[in-house]
Amino acid sequence: EVQLVESGGGLVQPGGSLRLSCAASGFTFSSYWMSWVRQAPGKGLEWVANIKQDGSEKYYVDSVKGRFTISRDNAKNSLYLQMNSLRAEDTAVYYCARDLGYYDSSGYLAYMDVWGKGTTVTVSS
Amino acid sequence: EIVLTQSPATLSLSPGERATLSCGASQSVSSSYLAWYQQKPGLAPRLLIYDASSRATGIPDRFSGSGSGTDFTLTISRLEPEDFAVYYCQQYGSSPRTFGQGTKVEIK
Numbered sequence A: 001e002v003q004l005v006e007s008g009g010g011l012v013q014p015g016g017s018l019r020l021s022c023a024a025s026g027f028t029f030s031s032y033w034m035s036w037v038r039q040a041p042g043k044g045l046e047w048v049a050n051i052k053q054d055g056s057e058k059y060y061v062d063s064v065k066g067r068f069t070i071s072r073d074n075a076k077n078s079l080y081l082q083m084n085s086l087r088a089e090d091t092a093v094y095y096c097a098r099d100l101g102y103y104d105s106s107g108y109l110a111y112m113d114v115w116g117k118g119t120t121v122t123v124s125s
Numbered sequence B: 001e002i003v004l005t006q007s008p009a010t011l012s013l014s015p016g017e018r019a020t021l022s023c024g025a026s027q028s029v030s031s032s033y034l035a036w037y038q039q040k041p042g043l044a045p046r047l048l049i050y051d052a053s054s055r056a057t058g059i060p061d062r063f064s065g066s067g068s069g070t071d072f073t074l075t076i077s078r079l080e081p082e083d084f085a086v087y088y089c090q091q092y093g094s095s096p097r098t099f100g101q102g103t104k105v106e107i108k
Helices: none
Strands: A003-007 A010-012 A018-025 A034-039 A045-051 A058-060 A068-073 A078-083 A092-104 A107-115 A119-123 B004-007 B010-013 B019-025 B034-039 B046-050 B063-068 B071-076 B086-091 B103-107
Touching: A003 A092, A018 A034, A018 A092, A018 A119, A034 A078, A034 A107, A045 A068, A045 A078, A045 A092, A045 A107, A058 A068, A107 B046, B004 B086, B010 B019, B019 B034, B019 B086, B019 B103, B034 B063, B046 B063, B071 B086
Parallel strands: A010 A119, B010 B103
Antiparallel strands: A003 A018, A018 A078, A034 A045, A034 A092, A045 A058, A068 A078, A092 A107, A092 A119, B004 B019, B019 B071, B034 B046, B034 B086, B063 B071, B086 B103
16 A cells, blocks of 8 residues: 655744654655645645655755755655744644656656645744 | 636535536646645545546546646536545646645535
């Protein structure tokens, strides 16, 4: 069974850091681009970042550039999101998702065919 | 960035009825790179449609997608009880990929 399982969420103070993890199983993790997508409470979905199969290319939404870092460890079938300088507006459920798409001049554009159940990040004092 | 506007915000229908959900884009979506997702409370989104009209694996044929350019539609031919949920469109024709704000399909 294809599965993604996130972990690492929690309560953190503004300005703090948190590292999210996503464990993949049931498919060849190293063959896919992967993304993080978030959903603020009661709101819609927002794509956050994605990473190429070998980790050599990474793309971010403008609102997290310079604060968040996406990475992966193909030997461990794991995806990560290091979140620094957290703000109240980063409060959300964070989903790990598998990308399917194509390259263009601005990066890898994709829809997401497999999603994890999400992990909740709350930024509050 | 491309802004997607979904309408209506809420659709109140009865089981067995037809649902028509719209997704309008602020600019033309390249190559009809548009997807639809279903999300139930407390659960992750589930891919329904990609490339505007292709059904994802395991999705019943009562779900269909159409459209091109700036106007896209998700149709549920006959609503089943499990179809009452929130539906999101997402474009991946230009960076960054963006989502609509969602349409809630509720039981009338």
